[in-house]
Amino acid sequence: MESLLKKLSLSGLGMGMLLLIVPQEAFAMHIMEGFLPPMWALAWWILFLPCLYVGLVRLRQIVAHDSNQKVLLALCGAFIFVLSALKIPSVTGSCSHPTGVGLAVILFGPGVVAVLGAIVLLFQALLLAHGGLTTLGANGMSMAVIGPLAGYLVWKLACKAGFRRDVGVFLCAMVADLTTYFVTSIQLGVAFPDPHFGITGSSLKFMGIFCLTQIPIAIAEGLLTVMIYDQLIKRQMLPARSQ
Amino acid sequence: MKKTLILLALVVGLMVVPFFIPHGGEYGGSDDQAEGQIQVIAPDYKPWFQPLYEPASSEIESLLFTLQGSLGTAVIFYILGFYRGRRGDHAGD
Numbered sequence: 001m002e003s004l005l006k007k008l009s010l011s012g013l014g015m016g017m018l019l020l021i022v023p024q025e026a027f028a029m030h031i032m033e034g035f036l037p038p039m040w041a042l043a044w045w046i047l048f049l050p051c052l053y054v055g056l057v058r059l060r061q062i063v064a065h066d067s068n069q070k071v072l073l074a075l076c077g078a079f080i081f082v083l084s085a086l087k088i089p090s091v092t093g094s095c096s097h098p099t100g101v102g103l104a105v106i107l108f109g110p111g112v113v114a115v116l117g118a119i120v121l122l123f124q125a126l127l128l129a130h131g132g133l134t135t136l137g138a139n140g141m142s143m144a145v146i147g148p149l150a151g152y153l154v155w156k157l158a159c160k161a162g163f164r165r166d167v168g169v170f171l172c173a174m175v176a177d178l179t180t181y182f183v184t185s186i187q188l189g190v191a192f193p194d195p196h197f198g199i200t201g202s203s204l205k206f207m208g209i210f211c212l213t214q215i216p217i218a219i220a221e222g223l224l225t226v227m228i229y230d231q232l233i234k235r236q237m238l239p240a241r242s243q
Numbered sequence: 244m245k246k247t248l249i250l251l252a253l254v255v256g257l258m259v260v261p262f263f264i265p266h267g268g269e270y271g272g273s274d275d276q277a278e279g280q281i282q283v284i285a286p287d288y289k290p291w292f293q294p295l296y297e298p299a300s301s302e303i304e305s306l307l308f309t310l311q312g313s314l315g316t317a318v319i320f321y322i323l324g325f326y327r328g329r330r331g332d333h334a335g336d
Contacts, residue, residue, distance in 0.1 A: 034290030081315035089261045129294035192284045220257045223250045235326040
């Protein structure tokens with residue numbers, strides 16, 4: 001198992017190193033305040049609100065069903081909080097931060113992440129001028145809804161395919177992270193179409209820039225998520241279904 | 244335990260490797276570069292909303308980021324420690 005993980009991350013590392021032959025300015029963080037035209041900002045907010053509502057309902061169900069879960073919820077929220085604060089240097093020579101949503105997705109499913117993610121995004125928008133209130137809908141959709149959904153899908157597939165749990169955790173966290181920034185590029189591409197190549201060209205441009213930065217960071221996020229997941233297993237803190 | 248250490252070493256490796264590779268980047272926050280990127284595609288675009296509060300300096304900003312990280316870490320390790328203590332056996336792992 002260790003050797004498998006090692007192999008996975010080493011190959012990732014190798015890939016990252018190959019990619020840096022082309023140095024690029026990187027863009028791999030949340031969309032800044034005011035940098036989505038009002039129409040798009042509003043549209044993403046309208047999409048995000050129902051997800052937030054579903055998440056709140058789900059959250060209430062979980063807590064009502066078993067109040068012990070509150071501790072795990074707090075832990076998942078704190079994990080997102082910490083990882084969002086880590087601006088990690090990447091092989092492209094700029095910094096970006098992981099999302100940390102993988103753990104919450106695995107333990108509670110994608111619904112709850114919408115709420116936890118929104119809290120973190122709100123904190124960063126209000127106090128750190130990182131992300132923004134007007135763009136919170138768009139950032140929420142990418143980091144707290146679509147990214148986690150992709151991660152959840154991967155986690156379910158990995159379980160079905162009979163992968164080891166920790167490999168599944170690793171893949172889930174990594175895919176959720178990469179998908180988040182993939183969606184961010186599309187959001188920017190749609191709002192700022194390239195004058196010559198349109199939406200696709202612009203999205204691809206944003207993607208090409210962010211992918212390079214985010215790959216090693218997504219791998220690091222996967223590894224960190226496996227670490228904390230192992231600790232939870234060791235303490236028998238997980239309900240049987242998610243072990 | 245050994246696995247945890249290996250994973251940790253890999254993460255540290257991932258963070259350190261970039262410094263040994265020539266890439267011409269300056270480890271700037273990509274926010275500013277992103278603004279430039281958008282200005283290239285849409286030169287006429289002006290942000291229509293400003294953050295309500297912006298940290299007064301990069302020191303203040305790093306203070307707030309550190310606070311965010313350490314508060315989260317406090318919660319995580321309080322819970323992990325609590326469960327470890329509750330397990331009853333204090334044998335090392």
